[in-house]
Amino acid sequence: MPTERNSPLEDDFTIHTQFYVAVRRATGRVIDLVWFKQNKEYARAVLDYADAISDREVRDLSRRLRFAKRLH
Secondary structure, eight states: OOOOOOOHHHHHHHHHHHHEEEEEHHHOOOOOHHHHOOHHHHHHHHHHHHHHHHHHHHHHHHHHHHHHHTTO
């Protein structure tokens, strides 16, 4: 049975959504994903904030996004 691979756009949407949900669950804070994707300074600030959160899932997703957005 062939398996379908997600397109890069679907993968991008998935990781951003997972990150949004993880941050919201861990802190109660809401982040603006549209602005996050458009503004590197905002994205860097959100990722720095996420790196300081004690939730492992948030930190792991933050690292993945930082790498994907080349903000390391």
